[in-house]
Amino acid sequence: MKCEELLAMLNEYVDGTVDPAICEEFERHMAGCNPCQVVVDNIRQTITLYRDGRPHALPMQFREKMHADLRKKWKEKFPAQ
Amino acid sequence: MSTPFSPEPPDAELVRRAKAGELDAFEALTNRYEQRVYGLAMRMLRQAQDAEDVTQQTFLSVLENLEGFRGDSSFSTWVLRIASHAALKIIRKRKGLPTVSLEEATEPSDNINSIPHPEFIADWRQSPAHLVEQHEVRRLLDDALARLDEKYRLVFLLRDAEGLSVKETAEALELSEGNVKIRLLRARLQLREDLTRALGDPARQLVRSPHHHQ
Ligand SMILES: [Zn+2]
16 A cells, blocks of 8 residues: 555545455554654544534523524414414 | 433434424524534634524524424434535625525535645644643634635534534535545645644654655
């Protein structure tokens, strides 16, 4: 496997959906190619940062207003309730 | 989220009850997804007023279209799809482009040959667990996202930040799974490049040997 081929299969490897034979080849390449190993580590860390990063908190004042608007709309839609 | 004494009802049950006119069920669904929708919109748009508009539009649309929701996709995918569409609309408007359908805005255009190669390769100085605790890191993450074309940004946010599967991301954006995968690869590589330039240890930068082919 060449670096380019590894790059093309990076998603499947990182997501754990690559087939076992290719996975083994992938790992053999990384064992002998430090840059590819580090790129894979970096990608995993990038995903973790975005997944676990602090979210932008929903402003409470806006939230209350939105809920009030939604309740009003709801009552127009279901006047019987 | 749930306790043994009051298990949270699954989305599908709340949807059924909301369709039957139960306001509490609709509010429970809104409570469950409003933070995710707002967070996604902020990461797409970086502007609180626009993110609030997207959030409000999304849940109004959920209210109005709930009876048409058949449960072919999960409720979460459906909500994020509506939010994505609303965010893209604002981006188009900002750019002065006519509003187009989501399908057109996400037309297939990439192939594997155009994938850029990693350039700055280095171990990071700190672990992600350490980094997420730091306030300035959110700014760094948002800056890197802003440099990413929105069609890649949206795929990355839905798949990697929101945790949808490739299939669900494809459903949400009405793209083929192949297209989602290639955009995701592009997004991941560009974000990696950007973040590594900021977070990588220059002392440990690796340079590929020019004839490295094994
Ligand atoms: Zn390599």
